[in-house]
Amino acid sequence: MIPEMTNMNRALGRIDEILQRCVPWMEKRASGTQRFVDVLDEAVKKAGTPAERSIDGLRRLAGRCAEDYNIDEELIRAVIQVESGWNPEAVSAKGARGLMQLMPGTADMLGVEDPFDPEQNIEGGVKYLSGLTDKYNGDIEKALAAYNAGPNRVDAGRIPEAASRYVRNVMALYRRYREED
Template sequence: MRPNLSGVSRVMGRIEEIERKIRPQKDEDVLDKKKDRFVDVLETAEEKERKLPEKEKKTRHPVVPGIVSPVRTMSGGWEDHIAPLAAKYGVEEALVRAVIRMESGGQTMAVSPKGAMGLMQLMPETAGMLGVDDPFDPVQNLEGGIKYLSQLSDKYQGDLVKALAAYNAGPGRVDSYGGVPPFAETQRYVKNVLSMYRKNSGSDD
């Protein structure tokens, strides 16, 4: 005689029904916990930011719009090449550091929406003109960018404002306007680089 399993089937069916009702709630609980943990992380990060000394907040590199690269900070071995390359091309080290910070924040693989690449954000045609084969090689990029700054400084007879404006907007636009072009981005760029340069060189009280 076969055992009567109808009662067992009903019990199992009831258990499954209960589990179906409970499972979504468990999933929601897990999601809520994940959300809580994420919020905690954000709050912790914001709290750390608030506790940073004002001086450190000011010297942190600005966010560069359009950067699509892994973060590589200003602590790479390439920094050792800044001083000798700056001396080679007659450009102040403090100025080079200010341009790097403004251009890429020290990210060696930085790429802008316009296609500028590397530490000193060289455009492909500029990189080629300067003999830079690999714009993402930090030392090549450094030498190319520093050489370009030197060339611009010579072109504008040491006028740093015009040289920086040309580095950002191109010498053609600077020549066309007879100075800093009336572009908000370029005007902001020149102002910020000069400010960082003065801090780096110790000439800003």
């Protein structure tokens, strides 16, 4: 075999290894093969453009989700600010992930496959907060406490001080954002 072809075969083999380990979310085409450039294109699409990951792009996304679930955009912006500071890669000490800091079990319940994907995370978080707002008959403070500490604690009347502080912080930002707009 020609030495250049041997090196090429090694490089292609290594690319296949990388694809199998690093891109499990990609399904192989029906033929069982996939071109490396196609995988890169898909990875770029999944990551989103820099504009979509900008604060303005994330705010537009939050606004769209807020409208879809009939909840104030300013409230969603306040929750995201307090939860993650608009960092899509944020992970809390307790394991909450993404912009709206979804716990793994909550993300699963909401159908969020990738909590670090801003669109999935914000949509899941807004859907959850909207459901909690409905559950507590429009009482935003109770919904926020349940979002932070869990509905079982709120229902049992055991809201931790950290959750009360969280509610105060979100509500202060929410009021400020409403005054700005």
